[in-house]
Amino acid sequence: MKFEVLTIFPEIIECYIKHGVLGKALNKGIVEVKVYNLRDFTSDKHKKVDDYPYGGGAGMVMQIEPFYNAIMHLKADEKPRKLVLLSPQGRKFTQKLAQKFMEESKAMVLICGRYEGIDERVKAFVDEEVSIGDYVLSGGELAALVIIDSVVRLIPGALGDELSAVEDSFMKGFLDYPHYTRPEDFKGMKVPEVLLSGDHKKIALWRKRQALKNTLKNRPDLLKNLSPEDMRILKELC
Numbered sequence: 001m002k003f004e005v006l007t008i009f010p011e012i013i014e015c016y017i018k019h020g021v022l023g024k025a026l027n028k029g030i031v032e033v034k035v036y037n038l039r040d041f042t043s044d045k046h047k048k049v050d051d052y053p054y055g056g057g058a059g060m061v062m063q064i065e066p067f068y069n070a071i072m073h074l075k076a077d078e079k080p081r082k083l084v085l086l087s088p089q090g091r092k093f094t095q096k097l098a099q100k101f102m103e104e105s106k107a108m109v110l111i112c113g114r115y116e117g118i119d120e121r122v123k124a125f126v127d128e129e130v131s132i133g134d135y136v137l138s139g140g141e142l143a144a145l146v147i148i149d150s151v152v153r154l155i156p157g158a159l160g161d162e163l164s165a166v167e168d169s170f171m172k173g174f175l176d177y178p179h180y181t182r183p184e185d186f187k188g189m190k191v192p193e194v195l196l197s198g199d200h201k202k203i204a205l206w207r208k209r210q211a212l213k214n215t216l217k218n219r220p221d222l223l224k225n226l227s228p229e230d231m232r233i234l235k236e237l238c
């Protein structure tokens, strides 16, 4: 899978992608990330990317021309790609959307705005507008990294088997269960007995109950399409 990122701060993206899961996936050749500096697609000597808003108002707006030039440059190879604009006005990014992007797109262009926003006409050249949350970031770069990280984790072979369970729980519609490791007793804070029992059936049930309990407490909005078994467990918790 290939990600092409349009930004005026390429170093934000380049720095992050060298580490962790993404670094391994890059080394394995499972994913490719190319970062393009929008300033390289300007036509003036000052490499200007923004200007004052028509109609007045605070701050600056990013101009359409660098985005247009960069998108046309990428499209010159006529390969299919999904163009995604990161913005607080976009549709909410979820684990399910990450799964959809991984399954449907061989290549994604992640378009990062800065300042008070970007010229509305840029949207004529994108496929989707996506938001990672209801808050305003200084730019789309962090959102682009969130999308890259969460999509790459879903690519077969990108992770060891042990980590895929985390995605599964979100995909099934509830939060993850609690995790513990050594020491067994830390200043009197003990690991739950059941996890030391070796009884995998009991452990699985305990984990499911804890996941549903956490979800009921912090994210009841996720509890929609539960299986009859999960519904039974949830009813016991209420």
Ligand SMILES: Nc1ncccc1[N+](=O)[O-]
Binding pocket: 086, 087, 088, 090, 130, 131, 132, 133, 134, 135, 136, 137, 138, 139, 140, 143
């Ligand atoms: N929330 C955001 N704020 C600024 C830019 C992009 C954003 N987002 O969620 O994609």
